[in-house]
Amino acid sequence: MIQQNSLLVPMEGEQVLHLRHIYDPSCMGDAIxxxxxxxxxxxxxxxxxxxGLAPFLATKGYQCFVADLRGRGKSKPAISQLSQYGQTESILEDIPAMLNFIKKQTGSYPKFWVAHSWGGVLLNSFLARFPEHKEHVKACGYFGTKRxxxxxHPSKLxxxxxxxxTLAPILSKRKGFLDARKLKWGSDNETVKSHYQSMEWAKKKPWIDSDDGFDYKAVIEDMVLPPILHIAGSRDKALAQPIDIKKFMEESGKGIQEIRIYGKKQGHKCDYDHINMLTSPHAITDQFxxxxxxxVNHQA
Incomplete structure (x- = not known):
């Protein structure tokens, strides 16, 4: 029987990060x-x-630790006009804190990583900053990740x-944060800084940190990253077409990488888009x- 519980990771000040632990008590295997x-x-x-994916992985014996980055989900406090942090803090503070917390809980760092969309950019950025950590990771799976x-495509435009x-910078500066949930642009909000930083990278600008000038691309291009499976949806026309994913693969080191497209034309049960590649019930027998x-093939 799959169980879930919330774990809280204390940070400086009032910040608390949330991890959702999803697992089968009878089979507590490797952490993801x-x-x-x-x-x-x-x-x-x-x-x-x-x-969803995490409960499915738990049925296969894995312990899943699902992150809520600072201010998102059940992490507290929620994003507001007072929130001054961005993706630099996610890379340098949030991700390390959660990984260290998981090690304390399980005795070792997670052996496998999974990301959706921009989460894969943050994870590769973390490895550029902390290259010694790649020795702990056996393999990764990135769903619709591009930088x-x-x-x-017209929908991308x-x-x-x-x-x-265009609209998001105006609205976020007016309110003090991007209220994407109210605008129905996403399931959670973004700070002004996190929106700005991700927007700049998405515009094909250099993979350089706006805070301290750290050049992620220069560092990571000579690294051998853990094997990464890149999952693309055939109906993901705006946010992660194969050309976008392949460009990200080209700047993500020299390790093993593979892209697979999921849709009816490729013999799958659904034409997957950017969201239902993780939420469709058909995904269990396809990309999951x-x-x-x-x-399994890369765990050795």
Whole structure:
């Protein structure tokens, strides 16, 4: 029987990070760290009724630790006009704190990583900053992860060029944060800083940190990262087309990487988009199954 409980990771000041621990008490296997993307939280990976990727992985014997980055999901306090942090803090503080917390809970760092969308960019950025940590990771699975957008599909021009690059900066500065949940642009909000930093990278600008000038691309291009399976949805036209994912792969080191497209044309049960690649019930026998096989094949 799959169980869930919330774990709280204390940070400096009033900040508390939330991890959702999803597991089968009869089979407490290797740990998996799951990280959401922009305007999201960890619920992209699970429901409290045990639907989604994390509960599925738990049925295979893995312990899943689903992250809520600072201010998102059940992490406290929620994002407001007082929130001054951005993705630099996610890379340098949130991710390390959660990984260290998991090690204290289980005795070792998570052997497998899973990310959705921008979460994969943050994880690779973390490895650029902390290259010694890649020795703890056996394999990764990234769902719809890209850094910069190269495609010119009409829906991309609307969702990225019009909304993310033009309207979002205006509205976020006016309110003091990007109220994406109220605007129905996502399931969670973003700070002004996190939106700005992710927007700049998505515009095909250099993979450089706006806080301290750290050059992620220069560091990571010579690294051998853990094996990464990149999952693309055939209906993901705006946010992560194969061209976008392949460009991210090119700047993500020299390790083993593979991209697989999931849709009816490829013999799968559904034409997956950026969200239902993780929420569709059909995913269990398509990309979820392949992800487990990827982990098994690279666990040695």
């Amino acid at each position: 760290f799951l990280l959401h993307g922009a305007v999201e939280n960890g619920k992209i990976f699970y429901t409290e009724s045990n639907k 910069s957008l190269y495609n010119n 609307i969702q990225a060029n019009l909304i993310w690059y 199954k392949d992800l487990v096989d990827w982990f």
